[in-house]
Structures are given as structure tokens and as C-alpha cells.
Amino acid sequence: MLVGLGSCLPPRAVPNAELATSGTSDEWIRSRTGIRQRYFASTGMTTSDLAVGAGAKALKSSGQPTVDAIVLATTTPDRPCPATAPTVATRLGMTGMAAFDVSAACTGFIYGLASAAGLIATGTADRVLVIGAETYSSILNPRDRTTSVIFGDGAGAVVLRAGDTDEPGALGPFDLGSDGEGNELITVPAGGSQQRLSGVDAAPEDHYFAMAGKEVFWHAVRRMSASARAVLGRAGWQVSQVDKLVSHQANLRITNHLADELGVERARNLSNIDEVGNTAAASIPLLLDQANTRGTLNPGDRVLLTAFGGGLTWGSNVLTWPELAPA
């Protein structure tokens, strides 16, 4: 049951013109991705700052200040070790609660929701805070125009609690998947045990995020459409019953193509990539919060969530949108 929602963006908006180089322009970026600006963290900011910001708002929205577990989806943790979730929990006044990171790149939030649903189903937690938070600006290669203009920073969070399947806000079935054969398509090569044990020093560019855009586009559309259809089948929903499609905001061309492929009208395909860029694991909760605030998501809406990311990973979920107290 979704009972709380919140999001947090760093203060600095960065329009395309600021990032345009000899190889790109505002028009080049917009026509390929639909992005006109994104937000970047300032010096001294961390992923945990954004996570705490979003988490605090989601808790307030839920009407209770604490939860029994905190799940943080991110691939830009404050440090490789320890996980960032315990720090976020403590900063939110919840020392002692279960807290862990989920690493599934842009699919992280859906994997996080599934983990939270599992904790609730086993009675391990009654209320769970699920956060997607990223500072991809910390790993972008300024010389790589295929990634440097796409990603942005931000965080979104939801509070889930135990409830009945027919209550508003109830989460329906999940579909989760992965394909390790695609593990070279979306990477940060250095900084992990593989490179450290390789006996070879990392090249400077190995510390940057790299993505094979063409192949990822191909896989993303195919995997998300198959996963979305699988979850609709499990939920017993027809595509025509989907009121809103909320897909990972990787690229406007991908999300529009996916909507067409699934047979969802463009008007039901929610999007905010033009203003926040691709915020990886924060993408879906950030869009949910903005849409809820702006009134494009309404109580009773049947919502289909779907995401695809590095790993490769993918995941989908359905839910009926609840009435949430205004922030």
C-alpha cells in the first residue's frame, strides 16, 4: 500500500546550453532525448542528502515519522562501502531500523519496491520507506556526449505499509528480470574488486559511466514492453485499462516508442524528462511525485510502472493510485 510520497532535486538547474559543446547543441540534445535541462548536485552535496530530502517528505506525506525498514535504490552511493541506507536512516531519526541499498541501476526503484513488499509480506516490517536517489553528475564523462547530457541528479521516495489488496494504493504483481550477458552495456568499469584484482591500473576514463546507447535503446524497449505485458497479464489488466504509464525516464524517444508499442495513448504516458533528465533509480518516484502534485496522477488511476537498466535488469509493477495528503 502506497501511503506517502516525496521527492528532492538539488537547487542547480543546468540547461542544455550550458553543456553544449562542439559535438552537441540544445537542438541536438532535445531532438535525441527530449531533455531541455537537468539538475546537478553542488560541491559538497551527496546522494544521502538527496535521499534524506525525499525521504523526509515521503514520511511527512505518510502521516507518521518512522518506518520499520529503509530501502535505498542507487548506483551512486556516498561511498562503495558501507551502504548509504543506514546513514540515511540515522539522519531521518531511525537508527536501529533495517536499512540496505539495492543496486539495479535504473531498475533499482522497482527492485526496491519488490524488496519492500517482501519485507511486509513476511511480517518483517509493517512500514517501509523506499527511496531512489542518484548523483550521476559525479560519474559523468564531460567528453562523452552520449551520456554527459542525459543524466541528472535527484531523489524520490515512497512509504509502503501492509494492507489489503483491494485498498486504494495497493501494489499489484511484480515482474523482475535480468540478463548478465549484457553486463558490458552499462558500466562504471573501475572502483570495484574486478579492476582492483586485475593487476592493471585503471585508466582515468574507467572511473566514468559508460553506456552503449544504440544497444541499450534496443534492449530497453524490448525488455520493458515484454515485462509490462507480463505484469499486466498477472494483474488481469487489459492495456486499455491502464490509465497512466510511468516508465523509467531514460529518453523521450524510448518512452514514447514504448507507449506506442504497448498501445497506450501518448496522453496517458507521463513524462518529466524534459525538466530533470535521466535520474536513474530516482526517475520513477520523482515522476510519480511531480505528477501527483501537478494533478496528472489522480486517485483511482490504474498505473503501470516499468523500468530497464544496467545489469542488464528490468522490472514492472502495477498499482491503483491512492489519495495522498497534500505536502
Add this chain to the structure above:
Amino acid sequence: MNSTYDRLVNILVSRFEVDRAELAPDVTFEDLDMDSLFLVELLLVIQSELGVEISEDTVSPRDTIGRAAELIDDTVAAATAS
């Protein structure tokens, strides 16, 4: 020209907002400022319309629209024959 060519033209006009007057069999995708990322999307749409698996490498930006139609027809023929 064959119907695959016509399909490509219609998709380019409706989905990629290319001016129909700019399109001819000997025009390359590079001429239209379409890079490999746009081509991936184009192939995904054609794949959906024709109901046949088409590899993302089938067409490159330097190919002409006419050549792209031929390459796609070859793929369809191979899929139907096997």
C-alpha cells in the same frame, strides 16, 4: 518502389518529422541528420509493423533509404524461408 520503401517514407514523415519532399531512394540517413540511435528506433518500428525480427545492425546511417528497404526485405525473406 516497393512497399517497404513506402513504409520507411511514411514512418520518417510521421514519426521523425522529416519533410516528405526531402525523401528519395538515393538519400542517405546521414543526409537527413539521422544517426545510429534514430536508426535503432526506426528499425524497432519497422520490426513491429512487419512482425519480423530485424537486427539493430541491419541498416547504417550511410545507407540510402532505397538500400535500407532492400536490406529489410532480405531479412524478411530469410525469416519467411527458414
